[in-house]
Amino acid sequence: MRLSREITLFAIGGVGGLVVDAGIVQLLVGIEDWNPYLARVLSFLLAATFTWWWNRRHTFAARRSNRAAHAEWLHWVGLMSFGAVINYGIYVLLLMNFPMLHRWPAVAAAAGSAVAALVNFSTARGVLFKATKTSS
Numbered sequence: 001m002r003l004s005r006e007i008t009l010f011a012i013g014g015v016g017g018l019v020v021d022a023g024i025v026q027l028l029v030g031i032e033d034w035n036p037y038l039a040r041v042l043s044f045l046l047a048a049t050f051t052w053w054w055n056r057r058h059t060f061a062a063r064r065s066n067r068a069a070h071a072e073w074l075h076w077v078g079l080m081s082f083g084a085v086i087n088y089g090i091y092v093l094l095l096m097n098f099p100m101l102h103r104w105p106a107v108a109a110a111a112g113s114a115v116a117a118l119v120n121f122s123t124a125r126g127v128l129f130k131a132t133k134t135s136s
Contacts, residue, residue: 040109043109059124060128
């Protein structure tokens with residue numbers, strides 16, 4: 001698959017992940033009155049699960065990880081943790097510097113997600129889904 005197509009599909013999956021991430025964090029903070037920092041941990045795990053599913057089915061469908069699904073998911077979450085550190089760091093930095101975002105944490109989540117997407121694509125493609133599938 002061409003790199004540009006993979007980038008496009010990764011971006012589509014990323015938008016889906018952002019909807020899951022931002023939607024869950026906003027729901028937990030705005031309606032359930034959760035701490036915005038703890039809410040983001042749960043929203044990240046749910047979003048990472050969605051993006052793993054999307055990317056293995058669509059973005060990297062022509063590639064393989066040579067792992068069982070559960071091991072692949074664990075590796076995915078581990079790799080996405082690099083991007084998550086960047087993502088969460090930006091999220092916290094924005095919340096600390098712009099207190100109004102405590103009412104709208106989805107905005108801070110979106111900013112963190114956008115920056116981390118570059119790291120996430122590189123690690124997903126270059127580490128986990130690096131082998132191309134061959135037809136037998």
